[in-house]
Amino acid sequence: MxxxxxxxxxxxxxxxxxxxxxxxxxxxxxxxxxxxxxxxxxxxxxxxxxxxxxxxxxxxxxxxxxxxxxxxxxxxxxxxxxxxxxxxxxxxxxxxxxxxxxxxxxxxxxxxxxxxxxxxxxxxxxxxxxxxxxxxxxxxxxxxxAPLVPAFHRYLYGVSTSSLVILNIGGIANVSILQPNGSVVGFDTGPGNTLMDTWCSTFLNKAFDEDAQEAKQGQVNQPWLTHLLTDEYLSRPAPKSTGREYFHQEWLDQQCARQTPLLSVHDTLRTLTEFTVQTIVDALVPYQQGAHPKLLVCGGGANNPIIIQRLNALLEGWHVAKTDSEAISxxxxxxxxxxxxxxxxxxxxxxxxxxxxxxxxxxxxxxxxxxx
Incomplete structure (x- = not known):
């Protein structure tokens, strides 16, 4: 031009x-x-x-x-x-x-x-x-x-010497994985904020869990989290994409029916937050390459301090930051x-x-x- x-x-x-x-x-x-x-x-x-x-x-x-x-x-x-x-x-x-x-x-x-x-x-x-x-x-x-944004991420960031991942956490979470050899992989990892938002709207009269204030009051229930992680979408190979037509209220109701004993409102929310984190981590680990892999997070979920804290804790050796740190809103x-x-x-x-x-x-x- x-x-x-x-x-x-x-x-x-x-x-x-x-x-x-x-x-x-x-x-x-x-x-x-x-x-x-x-x-x-x-x-x-x-x-x-x-x-x-x-x-x-x-x-x-x-x-x-x-x-x-x-x-x-x-x-x-x-x-x-x-x-x-x-x-x-x-x-x-x-x-x-x-x-x-x-x-x-x-x-x-x-x-x-x-x-x-x-x-x-x-x-x-x-x-x-x-x-x-x-x-x-x-x-x-x-x-x-879908997802279509990985092509834009390649345009923005080009090629680095280690894996560079751009993670968007909207209602659904999706990743763009830019590899050192120039190849690009991208897919929807699973739910982002949608299940947490649905829970907050239904039981806490809030559109979303601002600053994770509600989830901070709960504890992760490991048995129920383990059950959630068996969902068949999570084990599908890429390319794959999903949405609210899959991870919706009925899906959540069915999973809650598997709680034994029944969890509190805040324990359920904290476990759903961990579910989002764990599905992202499980999706990224196989793609780690190079000495300095980097994860840049954007979307509404980037403002959830529990999500950012847990990504930092579970992705050992990765540099985790928001895209804003690199001048991209x-x-x-x-x-x-x-x-x-x-x-x-x-x-x-x-x-x-x-x-x-x-x-x-x-x-x-x-x-x-x-x-x-």
Whole structure:
């Protein structure tokens, strides 16, 4: 490129807390975060998404209305970002919108993935070309359609002499493993915050366990933790991906039925926190290479002190830190990634990694929704 281009990334993930929006400039191998914005989910929208994610009965009208409402919400968040940053729509090359995943089924006879949020509305209301529907091209080529962020992590960090892992702990936890030989592996390790958040919402009247204040009041129950770790998803080989349609309320209820004796609210929460940590550690140990392996953590789970403390304790020999320590916002890493994916589509740069998703080849991902 002759000069920097400006892109906006829109991300609403499995945590369902709201919409993260990032404005970036991209000039070759340089990406700079200019401004960010967060817009909370209205309660009724969050409830509708949760109902759909958990596989409860729905209908076409409900799906269509939710798609429409999310499109307006994404447009609102984007326009608020532009106003905050003092940029005009004419300055922006494109928006990259992930959309809200409501069901992800990458395996079986009929693999599919559904992200809602009408990109036509987003393009029309902002006046900016929008790139969306990033996952289905990869799935059409035999891939999982996820995770897609490892390609962005390779762009950011390149190659090091020891294993470099970027861990995103949202509702689901996923890793990008950059190896010294240049190879990249990435997959969803299992639940991130979703089970803890579900427990807090159900029994503590809180959306999440801020600063692990509630989990600190409990003890890990080792027998129940051992049982949780037998879940068959955890032993599947990569490539693999998952979501709320697997690790949901019913899954948690079934596991709680195996508690003997019945645990307290706080002991259950502390054990679920340890479950997230242990699944991450178990997933990473086989990939340790080099003298100085490093783990960089982003996403909402990076703000949980128990998770960070336990990762440090269990990953001996690893340097564990937040991505913020290397000047990359942990809260807006994924929205930056989808801004970059939009850039890749505009310039027809392959943006999936077959080594991560299992697709048959690397291709530019996304579909253009023109503002004109």
């Amino acid at each position: 002759d000069q920097a281009e400006y892109y906006i990334g829109v991300m609403s993930g499995t945590s369902l807390d709201g919409v993260d929006v990032a404005l970036v400039s991209i000039d070759g191998q340089d990406i700079d975060l200019i401004e960010t914005h967060f817009l909370s989910y209205p309660a009724h929208l969050k409830a509708s998404v949760l109902t759909m994610c958990h596989g409860q009965e729905t209908n076409l009208r409900t799906i269509g209305e939710l798609d429409h409402q999310l499109g307006h919400l994404y447009a609102q968040a984007t326009l608020q970002l532009l106003n905050k940053a003092h940029y005009s729509p004419e300055q922006i090359t494109a928006i990259g919108n992930h959309g809200q995943t409501v069901f992800h089924q990458p395996d079986g006879a009929s693999p599919f993935t559904i992200q809602l949020g009408d990109n036509h509305i987003l393009a029309a209301e902002t006046g900016i070309d929008t790139i969306g529907d990033f996952r289905r091209k990869d799935m059409a080529l035999g891939g999982q359609g 942990g809260d807006y890493m994924e929205s930056m990634a989808f801004a970059w994916l939009a850039h890749c589509y505009i310039h027809q740069i392959p943006s999936n990694l077959p080594s991560v998703t299992g697709a048959s080849k690397a291709v530019p991902l996304g579909v253009l929704y023109s503002a004109n």
